[in-house]
Amino acid sequence: MQIHPSLKPSAAWATDLIDKYRFNPFYKTATNVVFLQVLLACISIVLFLVGIKYVQETTLESITFQIQTALINGATTTDATLPQSIEDVRDQTFLYAFIGILLMHAFFGFLIARFALWPTRNSLQFQKRFIGNVAHEIRTPLAIIKTNTEVALFDPTLPKATRETFEQIVVELDRISETINNLLSFDTLTRPRRMLRAPVDIAQIAEIVADRHRALADSRGITLSVISGEVRHAHGNAVALDQVITNLVKNAVNYTPENKDGSVTVHIEPESGNKIAIRVLDTGIGINQKDLFHIFEPFYRGDLSRARGIGTGTSGLGLAIVNEIVRIHRGAISIRSTPGVGTEIRVILPAAGKQYIPDPLEDGETKTNEVSVDFS
Secondary structure, eight states, X not given: OOOOGGGHHHHHHHHHHHXXXXXXXHHHHHHHHHHXXXXXXXXXXXXXXXXXXXXXXXXXXXXXXXXXXXXXXXXHHHHHHHHHHHHHHHHHHHHHHHHXXXXXXXXXXXXXXXXXXXXXXXXXXXXXXXXXXXXXXXXXXXXXXXXXXXXXXXXXXXXXXXXXXXXXXXXXXXXXXXXXXXXXXXXXXXXXXXXXXXXXXHHHHHHHHHHHHXXXXXXXXXXXXXXXXXXOEEEEOHHXXXXXXXXXXXXXXXXXXXXXXXXXXXXXXXXXXXXXXXXXXXXXXXXXXXXXXXXXSTTOOOHHHHHHTOOTTOOSOHHHHHHHHHHHTXXXXXXXXXXXXXEEEEEEEEBSSOOOOOOOOOOOOOOTTOEEEEOO
């Protein structure tokens, strides 16, 4: 079938729209939402017209009935009953209209959530499965490359330049492995599944994490310490909370300049309302205000770190994972940061058991150029 030349632009435009609807999930979602909204508007107009017609007919029937009654029983009875009858018709119509509009909007809201957003939901699930599958597939060859490289380093006759290259390869392979592990963690956390929780000794986890990162801190000339009080137990998942403290501590160490008497301190302290707080303070480069609102986005790095070459040992997923874990634990995160001075990240979690925790005292001290944001 041949298309008239004047209709070819229209046909190409229609074909393009059909292809976008078939293969672009976000365009398909937007189209479905617009279609359902237009359909809702059309049904609302029809119901409005039907309601007006119903009110007119019912009012006319009521007036006719009252007039007939007045003619039979006397004109004086109409004065009192006719206005009341019209008022009853109006109230009844408003009630039916309110219930109908409420049910109709609830139904269309369900349709939008269930069917219109279905392409987007499928696309996100496909992306998460793809990330998980790719990460699992990459792990095996990376492990083989790392093993072969480490075996080659045992050769005492290996030239110095080659040895340094192999050692750098091992370091970069460790970074890639960490990124893959974070991708798998992030993929797992974004799935709606239950996370087993129990009383967890946060201070003990913080000490273990500090021991794991003390060699890294010492190599950068940074003091790493943990300070805890009597309230030590939170209600949560031990493995997930270990990952929270690990990512916060590693970020703090990596974003603190080398050999400048820097420090990273982890405070475990009570919080009002049967909560427990994990505070990670560092004397690092700080965070700019424009970067502060994006630091929980995957792979985001601030301008200060790029300019100074700091933070190259991080995967860019650490804080995104922290945010997801805290959200699943029904906790809260707040950040105070001053560029060139340091950063404090405060994580609030439910405490284990019922115990009295006094309200913390506010010191009211604010540093120059300090930015504070509560991500609760």
